[in-house]
Amino acid sequence: MASAGLKEFYKGKNIFITGSTGFLGVCLLEKILRSIPNHGDIYLLLRPKKGKQINERLEEIKSNNIFERLLKDKPVDEVFARVKAVAGDVGEENLGLSESDRSLLHQNVNVIFHSAATLDFGDDLNTTININLLGTRRITELAKKCRNLKVLIHVSSAYVNSYLNEAEEIIYPLPRDPEELIKIVAKLNPEELEKQTPELLGKHPNTYTITKHMAEHEVQKCEELFPCTIVRPSMIVGAFKEPVPGWTISKNGPQGFLMGASKGVIRRLPVAKQLIYDYIPVDIVVNNLLAAGFHSGATQSKKTQVYHSTSSTRNPFKWDYVETRINDNLHKYPLKSAVWYPHLKLLPSVTYYKISALFVHFLPAIILDTITRLTGGRPILMKLHRNVNTSLDRLEKFIFTEWKFSAKNTTDLQTWLNKNDQEEFSLDISSLVWPAYFDDLTLGARIYLSKDPVxxxxxxxxxxxxxxxxxxxxxxxxxxxxxxxxxxxxxxxxxxxxxxxxxxxxxxxxx
Incomplete structure (x- = not known):
């Protein structure tokens, strides 16, 4: 049965967003401002950073190029009239909120989108527990005190169950008691923690997946109190359609490698060309968040609903589909700031990559960094390649493992939306053609990551x-x-x- 309108559900509702400065969060904000004109106040949890107060950070958000389309028709003050910055931090007790701000949120917030997290696979357990697990607990504690909360939408990850090669849209049992893990980690010094981390992780590959898994259970604990829903994206990549095809501010995943390749700096990429890689465009994830919140809030569900925002079982991607096209695109959309002739080659293992990198990455980096240093510049290439090598060690499991994430709930959610919402807030990726999408992503990386205009x-x-x-x-x-x-x-x-x-x-x- 088709639903009533998504816009009608969010009409007049006051929204609280964490992680609004991130790739997904700022895209969510843009979509709400552009497509839900009758929204209520939007509160953004921002933490003072690098000497900048939250109002300065809000001004930075307003200047993000994602809003260019929106600001063509309306002045900035009108677009952001109902967007308000709230000083806080998910990593602090009580979210670091002042008494007045906490009271403000308790009285006014109707919808919570919790997107804030640390995504670094290299972070230690102490950090990820505090931000991903306890940060989510702090959000649920805030939610419990909101007087008229309609729904809590939590951004998780498809890889919270990465110890399974196939995962369903359910909340899987915990591998261990979170309270026990919190107590153990609190007692260990950094050296002891590093040594014991593999044992503490159990079946989980890193600190990110285990703490995000535990965070889901924090949300589930509230399902009897107010509607809760969890959206699990896979690797989020540049926009499919909105606000502009290929738009991105994230250097993670393929867009980051395309950025490096277009400069002529990244020339090799370790991938298994025949494996399915699960990439999902950021605008599809945003639509998934809005639709999931709408469904849970409208149906007043007493069970936490889970949605995979993924492609592996709906429209799978393989690097083999785009291998021959990548280099054509690098020369179709070359960079004015390129330092060498771009050419990206796909290699079948990290070991092969590291051998090749000695000759095509590190030797040229030594030469170019030396020239840069002699001319008074700041050498960065050696540091860049060392960072890439380090990250590949952490990512090897994710590069050479194939996962399949069932997305039946997401497919059913698309059907549940009415016809207009199915188009404006589409979750359907059947029309996405990966080679053509990578054309847009290459141009998007050029414009939005390398800051090289058309x-x-x-x-x-x-x-x-x-x-x-x-x-x-x-x-x-x-x-x-x-x-x-x-x-x-x-x-x-x-x-x-x-x-x-x-x-x-x-x-x-x-x-």
């Missing part, structure tokens, strides 16, 4: 041709150098050892 494309393409010439000259020089060295070792003239050339070229192509 107007520079012509000059960038001219530079791309120059870089190609230099690249070919350098490659030719390297081949000649190896040819000269090997012919000398073998005691042959260059003419006599000419057959070494194709062998050398073949060997270099393997790297």
């Amino acid at each position: 107007k520079t494309l012509n000059s960038a393409r001219q530079k791309d041709k120059i870089l190609l010439g230099i690249h070919l000259l350098v490659q030719g020089g390297i081949v000649f150098l190896f040819w000269y060295i090997f012919s000398g070792i073998l005691g042959l003239s260059l003419k006599q050892s000419f057959l070494l050339v194709p062998a050398i070229v073949g060997l270099l192509n393997l790297l």
Whole structure:
């Protein structure tokens, strides 16, 4: 049975959002402002950061390029008239709220979107417990005191159950008692914690997944008190359609690698081309959050509803689909700031990647960083590649494991929406064509991550041709150098050892 309107449900409702400065959070805010014009007040939990007060941070949010489409028709003061900054931090007791702000939220908030979390797989258990687990508990404590709360929407992750290769839209039992884990971690010094972490994680691959898993149970504890829903995105990537195809501010996942590749800095990527990778566009996740909150609030469900915002069982992606297209796109949308001729090659293992990286990443980085240092610049390439290598060690399981996430609840939710909402708040990804989507993502990474506008494309393409010439000259020089060295070792003239050339070229192509 189709629902009444989503906009009608959110009409006049006051909304509280955590994580509003993040990739997903700012996209959620934009969608609400653009598509739900009769919303109530929107409270953003912001923490003072780097000497900036929350009103300054709110001004930074307003200047985000995601709002360009919205601000074409309305002045900024009108668009953000009902958006209010609230000073706080999910990592602090009572969310770090002042008495007056806490009272304000208790009296006014009708809808809570909890998106704030630490996403770093390298964070220690002490950090992730405080932010992901206890932060969610602090949100539920706030929710319990809200006088007219209609729904709590919690952003989880499809990978909270990453110890299972196939996961359903249910809340799985906890691997251990959260209170016990909290007490153990509190007693350990940093060295002891690092040593004991693998044992404490159990089946979980990292501190992120276990604490997000436990956070789901914090939400479930409230299901009898008010409607609760959980949305589990997989790897969130740039926009499919809204506000602009390819829009992104996140450097995680493929968009980050496309950014590095377009500069000519990232030249290798370890992936299993035949495995299914679960990527989901950010605008689909935003729609999922709004629709899930609408459904739970409208039906007044007494059971926590779970939705996978995922692609693996609905429209699976494989790198094999886009391999031949990636480099074409890098030269279709080249960067004016490229430092070398872009060429991205996919490799089947992290070990193979690290061997290749010695020659195509680290050696050029040493040379370019040295030149940068001599010319008074700040060398960054070696640091960049060391960070990439470190992150790959943490991500190897996620790069070379295939998961399938059932999305029946999400499919049913799309059907439950009325016809207008199915279009304006679509959860359907059947029309997403991955190669075409990667065209948009490459251009989006260029514009929004590398800050290279469309107007520079012509000059960038001219530079791309120059870089190609230099690249070919350098490659030719390297081949000649190896040819000269090997012919000398073998005691042959260059003419006599000419057959070494194709062998050398073949060997270099393997790297």
